[in-house]
Amino acid sequence: MPGSTDRSPLPLAGEVAERASARRVRAQGLHISSVAPHPPIALSRDGPLPLPRAGEGKATGLKRAHFRHSRLPLLLLLPQLLVLALFFFIPALRALAQAFLLADPFGNRMQFVWFDNFRALLASPEYQSSVWVTLWFTLAQNALTITVAGLLAFATDRVIRTRGLYRTVILLPYAVAPVIAGILWAFLFNPAVGPIAHALQALGIAWDPNRNGSDAFILVTLAATWKHICYDYIFLVAALLAVPPSLLEAAAVDGAGPTRRFFTVALPMIGPTVFFLLVMNFVYGFFETFAIIDAVTHGGPAGATMILVYKVYQDGFVHIDLGSSAAQSVLLMAFAIILTLLQFRYVERNVNYDV
Amino acid sequence: MMTTRKKFVSGLLAACVTAGMAVPAWAQKVEVQFWHAMGGVLGERVDELVKKFNDSQAKYTVVAVNKGNYDEVINGTIAAYRAKKAPHMVQIYERGFMTMLLSDAIVPVQDLLTEKKHAIDWSDFIKPVAGYYTYKGKLMSMPFNSSTPILWYNKEHFAKAGFKDGPAPTWPELEKQLYAIKAKGIADCGSSLAGDYFWSLVENYSVVNDQPFGTRSKGFDGLDTEFVYNKTLVVQQVTRLKKWVDDGVMQIAGQGLNPEQLYTSGKCSTFFASTAAHGSVERNAKIAWSATYLPAEPGVTARNSTIGGATIWVLKGHKAEEYDAVAAFLSFLASPELQVWWHKATGYVPLTNKAYQLAKQEGYYAANPTREIAVLQLSRGTPTANSQGFRFGNFTQTTFALRQELEAVFANKKPPQQALDDAVRRGNDILRQFEKLHAGKY
Numbered sequence: 001m002p003g004s005t006d007r008s009p010l011p012l013a014g015e016v017a018e019r020a021s022a023r024r025v026r027a028q029g030l031h032i033s034s035v036a037p038h039p040p041i042a043l044s045r046d047g048p049l050p051l052p053r054a055g056e057g058k059a060t061g062l063k064r065a066h067f068r069h070s071r072l073p074l075l076l077l078l079p080q081l082l083v084l085a086l087f088f089f090i091p092a093l094r095a096l097a098q099a100f101l102l103a104d105p106f107g108n109r110m111q112f113v114w115f116d117n118f119r120a121l122l123a124s125p126e127y128q129s130s131v132w133v134t135l136w137f138t139l140a141q142n143a144l145t146i147t148v149a150g151l152l153a154f155a156t157d158r159v160i161r162t163r164g165l166y167r168t169v170i171l172l173p174y175a176v177a178p179v180i181a182g183i184l185w186a187f188l189f190n191p192a193v194g195p196i197a198h199a200l201q202a203l204g205i206a207w208d209p210n211r212n213g214s215d216a217f218i219l220v221t222l223a224a225t226w227k228h229i230c231y232d233y234i235f236l237v238a239a240l241l242a243v244p245p246s247l248l249e250a251a252a253v254d255g256a257g258p259t260r261r262f263f264t265v266a267l268p269m270i271g272p273t274v275f276f277l278l279v280m281n282f283v284y285g286f287f288e289t290f291a292i293i294d295a296v297t298h299g300g301p302a303g304a305t306m307i308l309v310y311k312v313y314q315d316g317f318v319h320i321d322l323g324s325s326a327a328q329s330v331l332l333m334a335f336a337i338i339l340t341l342l343q344f345r346y347v348e349r350n351v352n353y354d355v
Numbered sequence: 356m357m358t359t360r361k362k363f364v365s366g367l368l369a370a371c372v373t374a375g376m377a378v379p380a381w382a383q384k385v386e387v388q389f390w391h392a393m394g395g396v397l398g399e400r401v402d403e404l405v406k407k408f409n410d411s412q413a414k415y416t417v418v419a420v421n422k423g424n425y426d427e428v429i430n431g432t433i434a435a436y437r438a439k440k441a442p443h444m445v446q447i448y449e450r451g452f453m454t455m456l457l458s459d460a461i462v463p464v465q466d467l468l469t470e471k472k473h474a475i476d477w478s479d480f481i482k483p484v485a486g487y488y489t490y491k492g493k494l495m496s497m498p499f500n501s502s503t504p505i506l507w508y509n510k511e512h513f514a515k516a517g518f519k520d521g522p523a524p525t526w527p528e529l530e531k532q533l534y535a536i537k538a539k540g541i542a543d544c545g546s547s548l549a550g551d552y553f554w555s556l557v558e559n560y561s562v563v564n565d566q567p568f569g570t571r572s573k574g575f576d577g578l579d580t581e582f583v584y585n586k587t588l589v590v591q592q593v594t595r596l597k598k599w600v601d602d603g604v605m606q607i608a609g610q611g612l613n614p615e616q617l618y619t620s621g622k623c624s625t626f627f628a629s630t631a632a633h634g635s636v637e638r639n640a641k642i643a644w645s646a647t648y649l650p651a652e653p654g655v656t657a658r659n660s661t662i663g664g665a666t667i668w669v670l671k672g673h674k675a676e677e678y679d680a681v682a683a684f685l686s687f688l689a690s691p692e693l694q695v696w697w698h699k700a701t702g703y704v705p706l707t708n709k710a711y712q713l714a715k716q717e718g719y720y721a722a723n724p725t726r727e728i729a730v731l732q733l734s735r736g737t738p739t740a741n742s743q744g745f746r747f748g749n750f751t752q753t754t755f756a757l758r759q760e761l762e763a764v765f766a767n768k769k770p771p772q773q774a775l776d777d778a779v780r781r782g783n784d785i786l787r788q789f790e791k792l793h794a795g796k797y
Contacts, residue, residue: 106460
């Protein structure tokens with residue numbers, strides 16, 4: 001169009017360069033609001049940095065180009081598949097088969113009982129109570145772990161002089177074996193000899209985890225949390241370090257205090273890490289707290305801390321009721337899968353990976 | 356590529372074969388495995404015992420391996436059996452009797468020793484021990500470590516409170532004494548609750564007081580036995596224990612603390628526990644300790660108590676000469692001299708009358724009167740159907756149900772009667788499972 005040079009359909013060179021640099025910045029994980037509204041344009045002509053689109057590499061990617069035969073990849077996978085088969089698939093299938101049997105532990109006598117083991121379990125008040133205990137325990141442990149670890153990670157930046165020591169102290173529990181940790185907690189809180197229990201009693205709290213189920217529940221939740229805080233802490237500190245200081249500084253200039261900066265700037269940016277940790281904490285609460293339960297309460301008193309994985313062990317390896325134990329582990333796996341799926345479905349929705 | 360792989364595989368095979376053929380020269384002795392559950396000091400005693408046997412002859416070697424606690428030993432044995440690598444001998448607790456008996460995996464001990472021509476006076480085994488492990492007139496496993504609960508007490512505490520004769524013989528009187536000791540500030544607690552209190556304070560309580568525990572002679576007469584302890588004096592006993600716990604007269608040690616320490620340190624005045632605690636009490640106690648019989652209810656003729664502990668089972672599937680070694684070892688165990696040594700070294704009861712007489716003649720009980728209590732208590736009065744041992748299937752599991760329900764009582768979650776009703780209901784369900792699986796086999 002004559003006379004309208006200012007409205008060129010093609011972007012000017014300077015504009016192109018600006019967009020490209022904005023992309024580069026985005027690629028580094030920054031999000032700058034002034035350039036965000038620009039629609040992404042593929043710059044194939046003279047753009048300095050043509051970035052591949054998402055999914056672009058899939059159709060003609062490495063896989064097809066380099067592995068025309070399917071034998072070599074299979075061969076390379078074989079060791080891993082073998083390990084998986086030996087330690088996961090075969091035992092899982094055997095557990096599944098055992099779940100339908102009423103069997104003598106020596107394996108010399110067995111009856112196929114269809115769903116009797118499952119039916120007995122689901123009807124038993126002890127099992128139902130164990131499901132609830134597991135759920136509350138995992139939720140409490142998860143919330144507590146991520147909150148405390150978040151606080152400690154947030155505080156890391158504010159500890160200046162002894163930061164190394166601070167980090168080391170927080171990471172120490174990870175080096176303690178779970179059983180030892182459990183015994184330490186059990187001893188510290190033992191109503192007859194434990195110093196912390198004595199302090200609580202001096203405050204007028206009738207503390208007795210050996211009798212009182214909720215005391216025992218609090219105790220194992222604290223012990224399990226204490227043991228796992230360091231894990232979450234490492235990830236959160238690393239994630240917070242990746243938050244660009246310029247953003248925080250900009251927010252500070254705008255007058256946001258440290259807490260506001262954390263919640264409105266830093267937290268959304270570390271969303272993916274937090275989500276990852278939530279899933280990992282669930283897995284930890286479900287399966288890895290076994291040693292702590294074993295050392296602190298043995299699932300007692302009266303089943304108040306009998307989480308599902310401990311019940312599987314109790315019924316299978318102490319009471320040698322293999323059918324029920326196998327049925328329980330099948331159900332446990334189902335619960336774990338369902339919970340993880342639910343988390344991906346509902347919690348992950350609120351996680352923004354684009355920043 | 357194929358050739359290298361073949362080379363590699365054949366090389367591997369060759370290596371395996373060579374390793375398998377490298378039989379050391381000293382293996383001319385027949386070696387047999389003995390898995391046991393004795394840790395700590397008791398484990399050292401077992402090692403000594405096995406050494407005594409290995410030194411006593413030149414043909415056989417017994418290798419003793421500690422496989423953890425009782426639960427771990429029975430589990431390890433089952434896993435090994437299923438992998439066809441079972442040990443020759445294994446120590447299994449009394450609660451595993453029915454599981455082992457009906458497993459089709461064992462060789463009855465009396466049959467084995469008779470077949471191998473070892474002359475053993477089977478009638479000389481003391482009644483409460485032999486009765487527990489005899490099936491159809493024959494001992495199924497070799498009695499090894501048997502004990503019974505007794506009442507341990509602190510002489511000084513009782514004397515200070517004015518009870519010069521020590522604990523009273525009946526429960527109500529003993530209760531008054533323990534409350535008096537606490538009220539006078541002599542001790543923090545009257546009694547420390549042992550980890551196996553269900554054995555000493557519920558099961559043996561029923562036995563001593565002649566209370567029925569289960570129908571069909573507690574399982575001796577058939578797999579269709581049912582628990583009935585929710586209709587006996589046990590309800591009253593549990594109510595009493597709950598009251599003691601509430602009033603701080605009974606202390607639950609809990610995890611992270613050995614209940615025996617509460618007694619040996621002088622914190623609690625009494626301790627209902629196994630006579631096998633002699634070894635550790637003698638070593639650890641800084642108090643003036645003593646022991647006496649379990650109390651009984653007033654008006655009841657106190658009967659014998661029953662045993663706990665373990666026996667040695669012989670497993671199927673080994674070579675004839677290995678069973679020669681097993682038989683030699685078990686017959687060595689039954690000798691009176693060895694029985695006396697074991698009795699003195701561990702605190703377990705002597706298993707034969709001859710061994711008991713021998714210890715008595717040596718003047719052992721005059722010097723150590725508390726060591727005799729278990730033997731005398733086990734053979735006290737005329738046995739009744741209620742005072743013999745227990746023969747329940749899945750006994751570990753039913754006991755656990757009982758323990759959980761008792762914990763619910765101590766936690767104020769259930770009144771004693773309801774908890775015991777629930778324990779009986781859960782226990783009976785478990786017994787029915789066992790009956791269903793083993794129908795017609797007992």
